[in-house]
Amino acid sequence: xxxxxxxxxxxxxxxxxxxxxxxxxxxxxxxxxxxxxxxxxxxxxxxxxxxxxxxxxxxxxxxxxxxxxxxxxxxxxxxxxxxxxxxxxxxxxxxxxxxxxxxxxxxxxxxxxxxxxxxxxxxxxxxxxxxxxxxxxxxxxxxxxxxxxxxxxxxxxxxxxxxxxxxxxxxxxxxxxxxxxxxxx
Numbered sequence: 117x118x119x120x121x122x123x124x125x126x127x128x129x130x131x132x133x134x135x136x137x138x139x140x141x142x143x144x145x146x147x148x149x150x151x152x153x154x155x156x157x158x159x160x161x162x163x164x165x166x167x168x169x170x171x172x173x174x175x176x177x178x179x180x181x182x183x184x185x186x187x188x189x190x191x192x193x194x195x196x197x198x199x200x201x202x203x204x205x206x207x208x209x210x211x212x213x214x215x216x217x218x219x220x221x222x223x224x225x226x227x228x229x230x231x232x233x234x235x236x237x238x239x240x241x242x243x244x245x246x247x248x249x250x251x252x253x254x255x256x257x258x259x260x261x262x263x264x265x266x267x268x269x270x271x272x273x274x275x276x277x278x279x280x281x282x283x284x285x286x287x288x289x290x291x292x293x294x295x296x297x298x299x300x301x
Contacts, residue, residue: 139262139287142206143213146185154181164192183207187217196229196249198222204258212262219258219267226250226274251275263288272297 149155156179164174172193179186185206192200204217223229227249231238254272259265267283281297 139212139260142215146206146208146213149182151182155179194229195232196223196225198229209261215260217258220255223252226252248275
């Protein structure tokens with residue numbers, strides 16, 4: 117089956133995404149859950165269109181209520197012959213919705229995936245990144261709030277070289293990016 121979330125949710129979902137980003141979208145999602153509603157959703161689509169992007173082999177399994185949305189499994193194919201898997205929980209925080217869980221990613225073509233993730237930098241990525249397309253496997257604990265996101269306990273393998281690390285991106289008034297990568301020999 118095919119599903120077009122843009123057509124189902126309309127322009128309002130895209131506007132939430134544009135204004136508040138992913139954290140704003142999550143905040144609106146959890147605030148929109150009616151007080152006495154408890155739901156379980158299992159969704160599979162061969163092709164899913166959202167925000168004009170096409171994702172393949174999408175699996176979503178969630179359950180929740182006003183207090184928390186438990187993400188049992190979100191798995192999807194991405195550009196660059198990539199696959200993403202997430203499991204976690206969305207809960208209301210003092211500053212807005214918070215998301216925490218585990219994230220795993222495998223990309224056979226990291227160059228193509230990078231250009232898709234950073235569309236404003238796609239031409240620069242394609243012009244400077246020559247040679248190996250990059251093969252990445254990684255898994256990490258993942259946290260997202262309105263003000264920051266982080267990858268903690270990151271374990272990765274890039275073109276066969278393994279390592280560990282951490283990434284913290286402050287999205288607040290004074291934005292900064294802190295990355296620590298330890299390559300194993």
